Amino acid sequence: MSTSTPTAQSVHASLVLHPEAQTLLFTDARTANAFADEPVSDEQLHAIFALSKWPPTMANTNPLRWLVVRSPAAKERLGPLMSEGNREKTLTAPATVVLAADTDFHDKIPVLLPYKPELRDAFAGDDDEARARREGSARNNAWLQAGYFILAVRAAGLAAGPMLGFDAAGIDAEFFAGTTWRSILTVNVGKPALEGAWFDRLPRLPFEDVVREA
Numbered sequence: 001m002s003t004s005t006p007t008a009q010s011v012h013a014s015l016v017l018h019p020e021a022q023t024l025l026f027t028d029a030r031t032a033n034a035f036a037d038e039p040v041s042d043e044q045l046h047a048i049f050a051l052s053k054w055p056p057t058m059a060n061t062n063p064l065r066w067l068v069v070r071s072p073a074a075k076e077r078l079g080p081l082m083s084e085g086n087r088e089k090t091l092t093a094p095a096t097v098v099l100a101a102d103t104d105f106h107d108k109i110p111v112l113l114p115y116k117p118e119l120r121d122a123f124a125g126d127d128d129e130a131r132a133r134r135e136g137s138a139r140n141n142a143w144l145q146a147g148y149f150i151l152a153v154r155a156a157g158l159a160a161g162p163m164l165g166f167d168a169a170g171i172d173a174e175f176f177a178g179t180t181w182r183s184i185l186t187v188n189v190g191k192p193a194l195e196g197a198w199f200d201r202l203p204r205l206p207f208e209d210v211v212r213e214a
Contacts, residue, residue: 025154032159033089034197035190040095044156052152057141059119060112063105064145065181067098077174083165093188098171101142103135104180139184146185153189161188
């Protein structure tokens with residue numbers, strides 16, 4: 001690997017993504033902590049889904065599932081299951097999406113991977129090993145899709161506030177009882193508030209600390 005450090009200008013020139021899109025999706029985007037009092041529409045949710053469904057998952061299994069929480073009644077159910085630091089901003093956000101991994105994702109394999117439907121059988125079974133294999137794959141690939149989801153929210157002109165501070169078992173019992181969905185992440189979604197939406201931009205590690213070449 002070259003020991004010379006590329007300039008910001010040369011790095012920018014190496015990207016084919018339009019500079020405005022780079023700014024919207026990456027360089028200026030931050031986690032939102034306060035939101036404007038403006039609803040998230042069905043059309044916006046459909047647009048986010050239409051974009052986020054395309055990036056890759058293992059064997060196209062797409063195990064991520066969404067629970068959209070917008071109504072006051074649903075917020076009241078979710079609020080007590082959030083950590084203290086996340087509760088108020090969740091209750092006041094126009095929408096909160098609980099992202100979940102479907103541990104029975106393999107039942108959709110014949111639809112999503114039609115040239116190899118027999119792959120479903122590799123995840124089938126009721127023994128501990130089969131269940132662990134399904135859950136591991138479901139969670140790993142759902143986490144991939146969670147990243148795509150956040151970028152799609154930004155592409156829709158909205159801000160995302162991803163949160164890991166919540167009672168996962170409580171959410172699963174309250175919202176997913178009797179299903180194979182298991183919560184992995186909660187994300188507040190909406191237009192950022194004019195004041196108090198952002199913390200100061202935090203540093204990132206340099207290339208040299210992160211990248212090695214074999």
